[in-house]
Amino acid sequence: MTDVRPLKQEQEPASSEVTEVAPGVLRLQLPIQMPGLGHVNTYALIDRSGAALVDPGMPGPANWKALQQQLQQAGLRVADVHTVIITHSHPDHFGGAARLAKDSGAQVVTHEAFKTVWDDHDHVDSSDADAGGEEVDFEALNAKGAMPPRRKPWDSTAWGGNEYQPPGVKGLMFRYARPLMRRQFRTPEANRKLRNGDVIKLANREWIAVHTPGHTLDHLCLWDPEEGTFLSGDHVLPTITPHIAGLGEGADTLALFISSLDRVTEIDGVKYVLPAHGHPFVDLAGRANEIRGHHDARMQRLREVSVELGPATVQEFTQRIFRPDRWGFMAESEIFAHMRHLELTGQADRLDGEATPRFVITADHPQNVPST
Ligand SMILES: [Zn+2]
């Protein structure tokens, strides 16, 4: 049986064409093979002294070769790159940064919470967590001890059960790929760490850092009020809903994500939204509200499933919500984020005392769910 579903924008293979998508901003595309994604957009922000590159793709030689070709296509050399900006700690965004920074001598810019699961040391010094600034979400998370767990996502899951292994051949590849991944996915060291509201000069104008935790806790968007350009990373994507991290105990990542959506709907004068996957678009607030509606609908669906199943594990909920080809760690972590949100807002109970906790949704109407 052939799959007749049309490709979503985010699944399209990388085009070799370089286009100017906002004043002084070029869109370069790099190939990636991840579930539901065919390319990552690497934006080049051009100024008098060269270029800043946002999200330079995956680690490894194939990406490096593609990046060099795309730079050439854009009329740039590796040595022209003076700044590498990483929107968040996923490998298709930070993976190519260490090599690029080393070969170009560029500074690396991230949000101050930037931290990857491949990281063996803290990038955030807990002593400066209360040093002021506007990082309300991040500091609150620190206070609750809810920073991302140190374990690797495949070592264990926060929703119980044993070590996650994809079945069959995929599982074998997964096990053998681990040592290679550990070597390749070296975390780049940031020279400059931005907080919400910080200003950075790129493409000859000032951009404001917008911290948007939810997809990851360290997600960074950049807003240029002069030309109306918004770099949305994976926070707001044109046709798919960004994955919500189910990071662990304590963090209500769904609530964080919803308030980060609200944060960007308040921005006035947006003319160009530049996402990390898919095509540039215009209506930032409209798309953010659509994504929010998707999560309201998902919560409603979980309520219905809870009535059918009674107390059930995250895996059981996941297998009722997602198609079988989507089952696994990513889907479960997303469902866990929703169950944690329902639990923390008093709408679900967790039945502990078993190796794998079961959840039951107790509220039959969304009185506490952020909506509208
Ligand atoms: Zn991501």
Ligand SMILES: [Zn+2]
């Ligand atoms: Zn991504």
